[in-house]
Amino acid sequence: MLKSGVSSLAVIMTLVAFGLLVAAFLAVNSGVSMSGAPTFDPNPLLAPANGAILTDPSPTFDWLEATGGTGSVTYTLVITGPTATQSVTATASTYEVANPLSSGSYTWSVQAVDSTGAASGFVAPSAFSIQAAAQVYLPYLEKSACPVSSVAVYELIPFSGSPTDRPDSQHGDLNLALRGYNLTTAPKQLVNYSGGADSNAPRLAGLFNPNSLSAIPNVYRVNGWDWGCGAQGCATGPITDWDVTLLGLQTTQGQPIYIPERGPDIYGGGYKALVLYAEERRITLSYIREDTVAHGYAVHLENLCVDPNLLALYRSQIKSDGFRVGNQLPALRNDQSLGTALGSEIRVAVRDRGAFMDPRSCKDWWAKDVACSQGVVIDKEHPTGPFREELSH
Incomplete structure (x- = not known):
């Protein structure tokens, strides 16, 4: 989804044991934004849609831009899968997976962070699954x-x-x-x-x-x-x-x-x-x-x-x-x-x-x-x- 002001992605990828990173993020943020922090409109997660079954192991994640906050806004995308959690920091509200995802069930969520460090909190996650072409x-x-x-x-x-x-x-x-x-x-x-x-x-x-x-x-x-x-x-x-x-x-x-x-x-x-x-x-x-x-x-x-x-x-x-x-x-x-x-x-x-x-x-x-x-x-x-x-x- 094309959006105004989209800049090139600055991506930081880390892999940690399943659930640890998301648990830490959600325990701290739990969907509650700081005062003056960026905010999202309701249901900002666009793709993959909640409940989607995908055969492409390299999907593009797409979400609505956040509004408000101070200075430039970056996004933290968290993708939780069968064996690992990926945390991605991006400057645009879209991200194309660099390494193919394995088959299995996933959830994903994002939060917006402004230049002062004020964060929106993670939005309600969406679920999707990857099925190898042979399965479908x-x-x-x-x-x-x-x-x-x-x-x-x-x-x-x-x-x-x-x-x-x-x-x-x-x-x-x-x-x-x-x-x-x-x-x-x-x-x-x-x-x-x-x-x-x-x-x-x-x-x-x-x-x-x-x-x-x-x-x-x-x-x-x-x-x-x-x-x-x-x-x-x-x-x-x-x-x-x-x-x-x-x-x-x-x-x-x-x-x-x-x-x-x-x-x-x-x-x-x-x-x-x-x-x-x-x-x-x-x-x-x-x-x-x-x-x-x-x-x-x-x-x-x-x-x-x-x-x-x-x-x-x-x-x-x-x-x-x-x-x-x-x-x-x-x-x-x-x-x-x-x-x-x-x-x-x-x-x-x-x-x-x-x-x-x-x-x-x-x-x-x-x-x-x-x-x-x-x-x-x-x-x-x-x-x-x-x-x-x-x-x-």
């Missing part, structure tokens, strides 16, 4: 590039309303990678919520041909998004409305993946979904003919190979600055393949008027194709479509 992304699959050619044919349709007002790759509602997501320990099976169900909701079993529910290797929570943070917004902690907001589904590498089916057309010719965002290994679909996820159903798919012809068609509608060329985007029909599985798991998130829902909810996304009798019963309403609208009024 199956690195042997990285050696197999996605297909570079295809015989599939796709078409553009016009969308109604205005195009999105942000570059596509920097849009927190379009590019799920910006938010990130975290493994969670909720049951890896369908669940039965109460509440009404929309018969026209997307059918997630349609991801496969024939329609089916595969095994569920992992479940995740997608991170929230703060639109007021920085120029384009930034990720926050995991969304906690539901125990799961991203579902892993077992696949075989190269297996065709289709759009989740839906009844209503969004345009003549049987088109059901609009491609709002695509890159090589993720895609975002809208089930309305508008350039937004805010007014209808939307689906995010991760860890797949988007068909190269579909990707090329999408990119033809994006300018070099990430904004739309005009008012057309690719559209897809039921039973139309949009790509293939990258490896042993694809991941799917489903949204209803912007809100991330639980993709395990049998009555909402699976009931037309899968028996719900074996699902875990959860005494909580999970309404969709018009039923969700009624609940909100």
Whole structure:
């Protein structure tokens, strides 16, 4: 995150036995600032976000600048890991790790110190973890590039309303990678919520041909998004409305993946979904003919190979600055393949008027194709479509 007045980093790195340095810092400061010392706005720790699971062992730490104090301000960054604690003194409110962090759980916090030695006290820490790529992304699959050619044919349709007002790759509602997501320990099976169900909701079993529910290797929570943070917004902690907001589904590498089916057309010719965002290994679909996820159903798919012809068609509608060329985007029909599985798991998130829902909810996304009798019963309403609208009024 760029900030005014950022100077070059002056970094002092020390490694001490796990917990000793932080214990000393926190025992002395315990979040209490001295009179006239620099102060932070609430929740100043930006990245890594609280609860984030990172695969990059060299993350950049980013926090809001402190205000007040006397003279120049420096920052003390403390990173507590599985075996050691790092203390870093920096003159700017960002720090890029010089030596890769090992896999494990971490916490981090900062305090600001002015030229007189007055300190803000350490802010409430954030937690994150580093997971080696082999634990999450199956690195042997990285050696197999996605297909570079295809015989599939796709078409553009016009969308109604205005195009999105942000570059596509920097849009927190379009590019799920910006938010990130975290493994969670909720049951890896369908669940039965109460509440009404929309018969026209997307059918997630349609991801496969024939329609089916595969095994569920992992479940995740997608991170929230703060639109007021920085120029384009930034990720926050995991969304906690539901125990799961991203579902892993077992696949075989190269297996065709289709759009989740839906009844209503969004345009003549049987088109059901609009491609709002695509890159090589993720895609975002809208089930309305508008350039937004805010007014209808939307689906995010991760860890797949988007068909190269579909990707090329999408990119033809994006300018070099990430904004739309005009008012057309690719559209897809039921039973139309949009790509293939990258490896042993694809991941799917489903949204209803912007809100991330639980993709395990049998009555909402699976009931037309899968028996719900074996699902875990959860005494909580999970309404969709018009039923969700009624609940909100």
